[in-house]
Amino acid sequence: MGLFILRRLGVMILTALCLTFIVFWLTNLAPNLEKLAKTQGNARMSDEAVVSWLENRGYSQALPVKYGQWLGVMPGYVIEGADGEVRARCAGPGVEVADASTFCGILQGDWGFSTVFKDDVSTIVATRLGLTGKLMFWVMMVMIPGALILGVLAGMREGSRTDRSLSTVSIISTATPEYVSGVVFISVFATATFGMQWFKGTATSAMEDATFENFFLPVMTIALYGMGYIARMTRASMTEVMTAQYIRTARLKGVSFPKIVLRHALRNALIAPFTVIMLQFPWLLNGVVIVETLFNYKGFGWVLVQAAGNNDIELLLGVSIVSVFVVLITQLISDIGYVFLNPRIRIS
Amino acid sequence: MEALSWTGSLGTILNPALTLVVALFAIALVAQLVLGLFAAPMTLQSNADGTLQSRGGALGMSETAVKYLFLGLIAVVVAYILVPLVMPYGSAGILGEMSKRFLPVWIALVALYAVSIIYKRKLGLYGKLFDSTVGMIGFGLVMFWVFTALFVGLFDMIITHDYLSQVSGLKNKTPGVPVPEGTDGAIAHYLLGGDNLARDIFSRVVTGSVFVIAIAPLATIFAFMVGITLGLPAGFYGGKLDTFLSFVANLILAFPVILLFYLLVTPEIVETGIPSYMAAFLFIFPLIFFGVLLNSRFYTQPAKRNMILAPVLIVLGWLYLSVINQKGTVINFLPEWMDLFDISILVVFVSVVFVNAPTVFRIVRGLTLDLRTRDYVAAAQTRGEGAWYIMLWEILPNARGPLIVDFCLRIGYTTILLGTLGFFGLGLSSESPDWGSTINEGRKLLLIYAHPALPPAVALLSLVLGLNLLADGLREESLKD
Numbered sequence: 001m002g003l004f005i006l007r008r009l010g011v012m013i014l015t016a017l018c019l020t021f022i023v024f025w026l027t028n029l030a031p032n033l034e035k036l037a038k039t040q041g042n043a044r045m046s047d048e049a050v051v052s053w054l055e056n057r058g059y060s061q062a063l064p065v066k067y068g069q070w071l072g073v074m075p076g077y078v079i080e081g082a083d084g085e086v087r088a089r090c091a092g093p094g095v096e097v098a099d100a101s102t103f104c105g106i107l108q109g110d111w112g113f114s115t116v117f118k119d120d121v122s123t124i125v126a127t128r129l130g131l132t133g134k135l136m137f138w139v140m141m142v143m144i145p146g147a148l149i150l151g152v153l154a155g156m157r158e159g160s161r162t163d164r165s166l167s168t169v170s171i172i173s174t175a176t177p178e179y180v181s182g183v184v185f186i187s188v189f190a191t192a193t194f195g196m197q198w199f200k201g202t203a204t205s206a207m208e209d210a211t212f213e214n215f216f217l218p219v220m221t222i223a224l225y226g227m228g229y230i231a232r233m234t235r236a237s238m239t240e241v242m243t244a245q246y247i248r249t250a251r252l253k254g255v256s257f258p259k260i261v262l263r264h265a266l267r268n269a270l271i272a273p274f275t276v277i278m279l280q281f282p283w284l285l286n287g288v289v290i291v292e293t294l295f296n297y298k299g300f301g302w303v304l305v306q307a308a309g310n311n312d313i314e315l316l317l318g319v320s321i322v323s324v325f326v327v328l329i330t331q332l333i334s335d336i337g338y339v340f341l342n343p344r345i346r347i348s
Numbered sequence: 349m350e351a352l353s354w355t356g357s358l359g360t361i362l363n364p365a366l367t368l369v370v371a372l373f374a375i376a377l378v379a380q381l382v383l384g385l386f387a388a389p390m391t392l393q394s395n396a397d398g399t400l401q402s403r404g405g406a407l408g409m410s411e412t413a414v415k416y417l418f419l420g421l422i423a424v425v426v427a428y429i430l431v432p433l434v435m436p437y438g439s440a441g442i443l444g445e446m447s448k449r450f451l452p453v454w455i456a457l458v459a460l461y462a463v464s465i466i467y468k469r470k471l472g473l474y475g476k477l478f479d480s481t482v483g484m485i486g487f488g489l490v491m492f493w494v495f496t497a498l499f500v501g502l503f504d505m506i507i508t509h510d511y512l513s514q515v516s517g518l519k520n521k522t523p524g525v526p527v528p529e530g531t532d533g534a535i536a537h538y539l540l541g542g543d544n545l546a547r548d549i550f551s552r553v554v555t556g557s558v559f560v561i562a563i564a565p566l567a568t569i570f571a572f573m574v575g576i577t578l579g580l581p582a583g584f585y586g587g588k589l590d591t592f593l594s595f596v597a598n599l600i601l602a603f604p605v606i607l608l609f610y611l612l613v614t615p616e617i618v619e620t621g622i623p624s625y626m627a628a629f630l631f632i633f634p635l636i637f638f639g640v641l642l643n644s645r646f647y648t649q650p651a652k653r654n655m656i657l658a659p660v661l662i663v664l665g666w667l668y669l670s671v672i673n674q675k676g677t678v679i680n681f682l683p684e685w686m687d688l689f690d691i692s693i694l695v696v697f698v699s700v701v702f703v704n705a706p707t708v709f710r711i712v713r714g715l716t717l718d719l720r721t722r723d724y725v726a727a728a729q730t731r732g733e734g735a736w737y738i739m740l741w742e743i744l745p746n747a748r749g750p751l752i753v754d755f756c757l758r759i760g761y762t763t764i765l766l767g768t769l770g771f772f773g774l775g776l777s778s779e780s781p782d783w784g785s786t787i788n789e790g791r792k793l794l795l796i797y798a799h800p801a802l803p804p805a806v807a808l809l810s811l812v813l814g815l816n817l818l819a820d821g822l823r824e825e826s827l828k829d
Contacts, residue, residue: 011595018599023611031616153385161411162384165377168482171820175813177764179771179784180805183791187798201795282604289606290771294791301606303770308610320607327602 001340002033005189008335012328016321024067033059036311040115055064056081058089068318072113106321111312116306121318124303129322131207132288132299135218137170138210139284143223143230144277151234152269154260158239169237173228178290182221189217201296214251222287227281230273237272241265271341275345278334282327352524352537356441358431369420376413383407414776426629431455442524442539442549446550449506449539453495459489473752476825483821487815491544497561500554507660509533509548511555511781518542520797523549542787543800544793552781553803559782560811563693564762567700567756571762572698574633574701575708577640580739582709594713597706598741605767613775621678623695628672628679630701644736696775700765704758711754715747722746747825760815767808783808 024033035060037050054060058069058077068074069089076089104110111121125296147170154166188194190201200214241247242265250260280328289301296302300319307315355363383406394400432444433451440447446455461478468475477483498504509515515538523541527533533548540549582590592647600608617623638660646653673682674694719725720743728738770776770784778785783804790801 014601015595015602018603023607026611026617026622029622031618031619032614034762035616157384160384161414162381165381167820171816172813175760175816176809177767177812179787179791180809181765183787183794183801183805184809186791186794189804191795191798193798231437257603281601286606286768289604290768291770298824303603307608308607310617316607320604323604323607324602327604 004339005332005336008332009235012332015328018325020317020321021067021325023317024070024313025063025103027130027311027316028059028063032311036115036313039310052082055079056083056087057087058087061333068105070101070105070314072107072110074105075102076104080157085321092127114307114312114315116310116315117341121315124315125300125318125322128298128300128303131297132292135222135288135292135297135299136284138215138219139222139226142219143227146223147227147230148270148273150231151273152261152266154231155235155238155269156242156265158242158328163235167232170228170231170235173224174227174232176224178221178225178287179294181347182217182291182294185217185221201295203295207298208248218291218297221291221294222284223285226284230276230280233276234269234273238269241269244268271338274341275334276340278330279336281330282323283324285323350438351522351526352438352445352539354442354524356435356439356444358435358440358444362427362431366424367427369417369424370422373414373417376410376417380407380410380414380440384412389579415658430828432552434523437499437535438537442537445535445537445539449508449534449550450496452499453492456495456499457488457491460553461488473822473826476828477818477821480824482817485827486814486817486819486821489810490818493557493811493814494561496554497557500559501562506554507551508535508537508539508550511547511551512548512779516546519546520544520793520800521546523799539692540803541791541799544797549786549800549803552786553783553807555781556783556786556804557807557811559780560766560808562701562764563697563766564759565695568704568759568762570630570634570697570701571704571708571758572751572755573637573711574630576712576744577633577637578705579709580716580743581735581810583713584720584735584739584743586717586776590713593709597709597821600702600706601710604688605765606772608703609769609772609774612702613769615694617676618695623698624672624674624677624679625693626702627698630698630705631668631671635661635668638664640736641740644734644740647734693775696766696769699769699775700762703765704762708758711750712747715750719743719746753823753826756815756819756822760812760819763812763815765813 034050037053068075078088080086090101111306116119117124138286150166154163186201190194199217203214203218206214252263292299292301304319404610432440432447465478468478524748525538538548543549582593642657672679728742767784771788772784776785786804787801794801
């Protein structure tokens with residue numbers, strides 16, 4: 001088990017390195033850097049000005065060198081620019097070049113500086129993650145119980161009318177992407193078009209003070225899309241369990257049906273959905289980006305859009321590291337959890 | 349000209365009927381669900397005298413009620429579609445006029461269903477689809493949009509106005525608004541109102557279907573080609589090849605899709621030519637696939653193989669070169685007369701294929717791992733067949749069931765991805781009538797004008813829902829064998 005986790009961790013770190021390098025490479029392509037120079041400096045810069053702007057700020061170094069500096073395994077640049085000013089990578093605003101440390105990268109805990117928000121990437125990511133965490137918490141509180149109940153009810157009697165109706169509900173929910181359900185929810189429940197103006201169409205005020213009125217629609221929008229998928233997986237696992245030998249034995253002994261479902265079937269049926277719920281996190285991230293844009297909730301997904309739209313390299317890298325680690329760690333948890341939950345694997 | 353109401357004079361009879369049937373249906377459905385939780389699992393009971401009796405009591409009644417009310421609901425909806433066809437212009441309201449515009453689609457659908465149901469026993473898996481209600485509904489929704497796209501794309505039928513022309517005074521006007529005198533167009537109203545640039549929403553949504561129906565299945569086919577060509581050897585050989593390919597697939601899957609889109613689908617990246625190189629890489633897989641497929645079958649008869657393989661490869665090769673060869677990008681070497689077409693949205697196409705291929709790879713690899721231990725594989729190996737013959741002619745046909753089901757689901761997912769791209773305004777021009785971009789345009793003023801964003805949202809939902817239901821029906825029917 002220990003070896004398994006170690007190997008998974010190794011693969012995880014390798015994946016994270018590869019992914020960040022790809023993001024780094026894509027954001028550091030020449031046209032992207034030119035765009036960055038023009039948005040940060042002056043939109044009407046001449047080509048020579050762009051080149052010197054980039055050179056002065058260390059963007060013209062070789063790609064592996066820049067990546068090494070960002071990681072913190074190579075000393076940060078100190079460049080005397082064409083304009084006579086000395087700039088150092090590790091000298092942020094308010095730090096003298098002479099006082100700057102030699103290494104400043106992710107490994108030293110320095111995530112860099114956002115060119116759009118004019119703030120440290122680590123503080124931006126931390127505050128925005130907190131906001132998104134709040135959203136995700138409520139999404140989970142709605143989605144998981146809803147999906148499990150839907151799946152268990154549908155799966156306990158395969159092929160019955162209850163099963164058919166509930167399965168159709170879960171198909172409809174998987175077929176509704178967030179930008180569709182969000183638009184429909186807003187126009188039905190947040191405008192006067194249908195006379196049901198019960199909720200707010202934006203969640204901006206929910207950042208400080210989340211109430212039922214301003215938080216219900218975004219939470220429902222994300223939860224709905226994921227719910228159907230988990231419900232279908234729960235249903236599949238429940239139907240499989242319900243045909244098992246020990247369920248038949250329990251039935252023949254005369255155990256009542258509700259007792260069979262709750263005592264005997266449910267525990268084994270919930271192993272597979274656990275894995276699925278864990279693997280849903282990366283998909284939820286997509287939903288978060290869409291919903292935060294749609295409802296103007298300035299969380300992690302909103303930052304992703306801002307960073308990517310403005311080619312804010314270090315913020316984008318920070319965002320991708322966080323999202324990649326969320327994906328990989330949930331995969332790891334789902335693997336380990338599966339082994340722990342399933343006695344057949346655990347004991348052998 | 350007066351503005352159209354939603355249902356016109358038709359509504360005085362049908363609207364109360366619809367409300368009544370929907371309310372009763374909902375009550376019966378809830379009753380059936382609640383009662384079903386406490387009932388014994390039995391649908392038919394046999395009596396001592398040899399007759400069969402369906403379930404009685406409250407639950408039995410609610411089940412019968414659900415069945416008949418569902419039929420009633422369908423009847424009312426069909427009435428909404430059919431009755432306006434014989435009513436004069438304008439008297440059947442917006443819904444009636446829309447139904448009239450879709451007349452060619454209704455005819456095509458009825459013809460298709462009639463032929464399919466008559467010959468369903470001779471049509472294999474496709475015919476079996478008509479045994480399942482869910483599958484039939486799903487297939488109907490999908491074919492509705494397919495026919496719409498065909499009639500709009502090829503014959504310019506259904507649309508009422510040009511989807512790009514702006515008519516002054518119709519900005520953000522509500523559905524059913526009359527257009528000013530002398531405006532070009534098939535009818536004198538904007539059926540679903542005008543958007544924020546005073547364009548006809550109905551025509552835009554209908555035109556948008558052409559984009560989705562053209563791109564989504566094609567992109568899915570390419571993703572399947574890539575996934576199958578790489579997944580079969582990975583599952584069959586295992587070892588280092590499998591480790592490497594799985595690592596790469598997991599790498600792509602670990603990327604949040606939206607981040608990948610934001611990184612790949614920007615004008616700056618198009619400038620560097622990366623999408624063109626990716627297209628050159630990804631689109632070669634159909635060539636490899638068909639080349640290996642035919643070669644592995646016919647390599648013992650070289651003359652016959654050359655006869656078959658040469659034309660296939662020449663045609664595919666030419667198509668391949670025309671697709672990747674684009675004016676104004678890094679890959680632009682073909683002479684003008686050889687370049688068949690330019691795809692303006694190559695980057696959208698490439699990124700959608702790129703995102704879908706790893707998942708297909710994982711499915712194919714999993715299926716191959718399972719199937720390679722079967723007896724028929726061992727038999728083929730004993731006969732001395734080559735590895736590629738076994739993979740493509742023994743394993744792949746036996747994996748078709750799950751692959752067909754996944755293909756349907758994946759077209760739906762691709763549709764969602766295309767909508768996502770449009771929603772973030774990536775890769776598509778803001779003029780583009782595709783549903784994602786139209787939703788994006790509409791959402792900006794959503795709290796003031798809800799009508800521009802809703803029709804494309806409902807259209808996208810119905811297509812994806814249709815594909816999901818179709819996949820569910822196919823899965824159910826293929827499991828019955």
